[in-house]
Amino acid sequence: MPIVSQGDVAQAVYHALSTLPGSRYHSGRTGTAMPRTLIEPQFPTERLSILDGDGKLDAKLEPKISPDDLKRLYRAMVLGRRLDERMLKLQRQGRIGTFAPIKGQEAAQIGSVFTLEPRDWMVPSFRDTAAMLWRGWPIDRLLAFYAGRLEGGQPGPEQHDLPVTIPVATQLPHAVGLAYGIQYRGEDAVVMTYFGDGATSEGDFHEAANFAGVWHVPLVFVCQNNQWAISVPLKKQTNSRTIAQKSGAYGFPGIQVDGNDVLAVYAASREAVDRARAGDGPTLIECVTYRLGVHTTADDPTKYRTDEEVKFWEQKDPLTRFRAYLEKKKLLDASVEEQVDEEIARAVERFEAMPPADPLAMFDHAYAELTPDLAAQRAELAARLEAPADGGEPDQTEPPSPPMRGQRRTTRWQN
Amino acid sequence: MAKLNMVKALNLALLEEMERDPDVLVIGEDVGVDGGVFRVTEDLHRRFGNNRVIDSPLAEAAIIGSSVGMALYGLKPVCEIQFSGFAFQSFHQIENHTARYRQRTQGRFHCQMVIRMPYGGGVRALEHHSESEEQFYAHIPGLKMVIPSGPRTARALLVAAIRDPDPAVFFEHKALYHASKEEVPDESETMPIGRAQVAREGRGLTLIAYGAMLRVALEVAETLQAEDGVEPEVIDLLTISPLDRETLAASVVKTGRAVVVHEAPKSFGPGAEIAASIMEGAFLSLEAPIRRVAAYDVPFPGFAREKASVPDVARVLAAARETLAF
Numbered sequence: 223m224p225i226v227s228q229g230d231v232a233q234a235v236y237h238a239l240s241t242l243p244g245s246r247y248h249s250g251r252t253g254t255a256m257p258r259t260l261i262e263p264q265f266p267t268e269r270l271s272i273l274d275g276d277g278k279l280d281a282k283l284e285p286k287i288s289p290d291d292l293k294r295l296y297r298a299m300v301l302g303r304r305l306d307e308r309m310l311k312l313q314r315q316g317r318i319g320t321f322a323p324i325k326g327q328e329a330a331q332i333g334s335v336f337t338l339e340p341r342d343w344m345v346p347s348f349r350d351t352a353a354m355l356w357r358g359w360p361i362d363r364l365l366a367f368y369a370g371r372l373e374g375g376q377p378g379p380e381q382h383d384l385p386v387t388i389p390v391a392t393q394l395p396h397a398v399g400l401a402y403g404i405q406y407r408g409e410d411a412v413v414m415t416y417f418g419d420g421a422t423s424e425g426d427f428h429e430a431a432n433f434a435g436v437w438h439v440p441l442v443f444v445c446q447n448n449q450w451a452i453s454v455p456l457k458k459q460t461n462s463r464t465i466a467q468k469s470g471a472y473g474f475p476g477i478q479v480d481g482n483d484v485l486a487v488y489a490a491s492r493e494a495v496d497r498a499r500a501g502d503g504p505t506l507i508e509c510v511t512y513r514l515g516v517h518t519t520a521d522d523p524t525k526y527r528t529d530e531e532v533k534f535w536e537q538k539d540p541l542t543r544f545r546a547y548l549e550k551k552k553l554l555d556a557s558v559e560e561q562v563d564e565e566i567a568r569a570v571e572r573f574e575a576m577p578p579a580d581p582l583a584m585f586d587h588a589y590a591e592l593t594p595d596l597a598a599q600r601a602e603l604a605a606r607l608e609a610p611a612d613g614g615e616p617d618q619t620e621p622p623s624p625p626m627r628g629q630r631r632t633t634r635w636q637n
Numbered sequence: 638m639a640k641l642n643m644v645k646a647l648n649l650a651l652l653e654e655m656e657r658d659p660d661v662l663v664i665g666e667d668v669g670v671d672g673g674v675f676r677v678t679e680d681l682h683r684r685f686g687n688n689r690v691i692d693s694p695l696a697e698a699a700i701i702g703s704s705v706g707m708a709l710y711g712l713k714p715v716c717e718i719q720f721s722g723f724a725f726q727s728f729h730q731i732e733n734h735t736a737r738y739r740q741r742t743q744g745r746f747h748c749q750m751v752i753r754m755p756y757g758g759g760v761r762a763l764e765h766h767s768e769s770e771e772q773f774y775a776h777i778p779g780l781k782m783v784i785p786s787g788p789r790t791a792r793a794l795l796v797a798a799i800r801d802p803d804p805a806v807f808f809e810h811k812a813l814y815h816a817s818k819e820e821v822p823d824e825s826e827t828m829p830i831g832r833a834q835v836a837r838e839g840r841g842l843t844l845i846a847y848g849a850m851l852r853v854a855l856e857v858a859e860t861l862q863a864e865d866g867v868e869p870e871v872i873d874l875l876t877i878s879p880l881d882r883e884t885l886a887a888s889v890v891k892t893g894r895a896v897v898v899h900e901a902p903k904s905f906g907p908g909a910e911i912a913a914s915i916m917e918g919a920f921l922s923l924e925a926p927i928r929r930v931a932a933y934d935v936p937f938p939g940f941a942r943e944k945a946s947v948p949d950v951a952r953v954l955a956a957a958r959e960t961l962a963f
Contacts, residue, residue, distance in 0.1 A: 343929055376743040384709065385742055389733050395699045396734070399706020406688055406712065425726075429699035539698070587744045588779055590802040593831065593879040 227484035265470030267463075271480040275538040277546040285489045289553050295336060295484055296548055297329035297555075299541055301562045302352025305361060308566050309351075311369065313519045317574070318368040326482070326514030329540030330446045331416070332356060333487025334507065337495045338414055343382045343404075345397040347390070349446070349513075353416060353617070357383050361569035362576070371473025371574055371579050372587075382411070391421035394430035395444070401439035401504075412440040412498040414491075422465050428472075431506070435472035440498035442491065443469070443506040446481060448513035453526035457632075471504035481509025482540040485547075503563040512538070581607065643730045646788035647677045647753075647809065650795035651715065652827055655685055658713065660798060662805040664691040665717030665753075675720055675755060675814055697727035701752065705734050708748040708804075715799060721754035721808065722765030728773070735804045736779035748804045751795070756784075757810040757849055757900055758947050766811075768937050769900035771846075772907055774806040775878040781805040781830055786851040788819040790875060793828040801830055810849040833881040835888065839870035842961055843888045843913055846898040847874035850948060854898055856873055857953045867961060877907055885911060886918025892935040893924035894960050898948050903931035925963035928956045 272283045287295070306325050312318045324331065331353035338344060344357050350355030351364060358381055367374025367386060375385040384400075389395035397415035421427050422445060434441050441628045445465050451454050462468060477494075479486040487509055494505035512535035516523055523532075548554040585592060585600040590602065641649065654661045663678055668710075669692035672679035682690040683842055690833050693700050696716055704714035718724045724731070729751065739747035758767035763859055775782040785791035791809065798805040836851060839856055846854035861867045872887050874881070889895050895915055897908040908929035915927055930948045938946055 372740065372743055375741045376745050379745070384746070387734075389729060392702065392729060392733055395730065396706035396709065398699065399703035399708070400710050401706070402703060403707050403710030403712050406707075425696075426698055426702060426730075429694075429696040430702065432694055432696065433699045433703055548718020587740045587742075590747065591737070594882070595879055 265467050267467040269478040270486045272485040273483045277543045295556050298332045298356050300527045300558050302328045304562050319370050321368045322518045323515040324351050326512045327446050328352050329484035330481040330509035330511045332467045333484040334444045334491040335462040337491040341411045343400050343413040345384045345393050347417050348386050348388050351414045362573040365573040391424035391426040394426050398430050398433045401441040414442045416444050419447040419456050434504040435474050438503040441496040441504040445508045447508050448511050452517045466508040474504045476506035481511030482538050484544050638820045641788050641821045642815050642818050643788045643791045644814045646792035646821050650792045654799045661713045661910050663715050664693050666695050666719050668717050688805050698730050701727040701730035708750045709746045715751045718754040720766050721756040722768050732777050736777045749802050751798045751805050751807050753807045755811045756808045757899040759812040759942050764937050771877050772901050783846045784808040786873050789821050792821050793826045797827040797830050812849050831876050831879045833884040834873045836873040837871040837895050839868040841867045842869040842894045843892045845872045845894050846868050850898045856950050884916045888914050889919040890922045896928045896957050898930045898953050900947050902934045904934050925960045929958050930956045
């Protein structure tokens, strides 16, 4: 499955289009225009679809995935969906804070993250819960994160994962640096990083892509183009026809895939990860998908998009078509939903059984060691916490204070 | 002992640490083949090669952002921002990530990295090449902010910053790069970050300065001794954050008067924090209000007018005399 077409074919097509009035590739020059030399044919950009929205399979492109792995993929997608639904309820009940639901993007996340080994690195944005679960983040830890607790951002000691990054696109240079580190030490690992269509407007995306291209690092950029950056649609975000083609300017391949087709996402990711592992540099994968839910729980999408549009994309639900595919292969386990719900319920119980957040922990990791200022501030808070909260007699012991009145030594005020 | 200027002293620190620790690498614009526009990274590229002395593309956010990734991986990047005036294109990476990764991951990851930036005026340079902006970094929790005052402190503090597990912004005053030579020990030397130095012991008045303003403060002290019979104490702050409040308070408890000098604009600058710290630690010893001598609160006025804004000996001397006479 070649990602980049033959250059000469592309050049011929480009030439034909560039002379065709009305074509978007038309040079705009007619008649007496100065002759110019074409030195870079239009960056060819391909789209890959294997299992389409109607459940139709392109059998010759069907990737070889073992029955067990197909089942694991499906289970992970269901887990992502069901946890999303559960988290919405928890948020509405005030048990967690605002979060960014992933509904509709399960195939884009699971099809790609599935191609990583534990030793590889995963760098998420803030809408990648399904991928994070696959990488081993415990559900209760993610819930703790969305309940505003620092504990929720701590990856396990062996986990090669960065935590949620909230400022858009700012995680992408980190992924480049990790990949540089891998290359620098000659280790066998790759990095995969996630971001959305809105992120491709940020300078950090372009700087990261440029650095990745120049340094030729083992990195896979996975863009989940879900059509909307809060209320701003893709057409207001970029004048590029695709996001995939943006990699061309940075000197590495890009491909657009049907992001709701887990088989296509898997196939493109497999190829990109293999390329990175072989030392052949970065790849950009644009997963065309759709955010079926709200931007975050603080958002009302009816203000900016139509029900018809949402219904159109619901027909393309990644879970529906993959379920049908598995059914045909007789690999569908009817109890998956139930198992997943049980797993979530147990995790919610663990989350709710967490002891209250100890305020003093805020000082623990600001620096490697407490600075004198922080030691004093910590002592002040500790003293405040020891004072009874029930309105009873307050604790009279106070932290050491500056010299009190009466100890004055200033000559000016002594007369 | 060799007599080195500040450029050579910084270069020595980088060379020593790169030889000592294979995880230390240098990244920035023109830091490789060219040796840096101020030559601080001279010859490192020849010794350590492309992979450890990285001539990066021209993009401040990705210099800092990719260094964050390297640091999370376990490397110890020393980044150079060519002029501190250009660092704002990377400010989000410093504030959002460099300073916070330890906290965000509860110690699972941290950023052991140094961000070097030439700063300060007096070099007849255009806008964005002459400013002093330490206050922005000093205000960020999770970060350390260091400013040496000469070759010896520059070398020792850069070594300390590279070895420090916390991220540090390290300002180098351009006017000091070639200003003077100083004896720098042959053996590796470090100084504790977070500690000020008493550059000159004295009584009756404490002058507090750092970077290029230390020279101004020392000259004012000489003049006061010669002309006024006062022997002021001079404190070289060296670390802006975390601030060495203990040394400041101890000095003012002894002297009763303080004048703070800095090149950054006055309002909300380090002088405000220093004055507040002295109020907290030495209030009952104060004989006069704490004075701040700083640049005026205007955007950089151009080097033709710069001298009228940046504190000089005459201005600090006048403030010191007023404080003594209060």
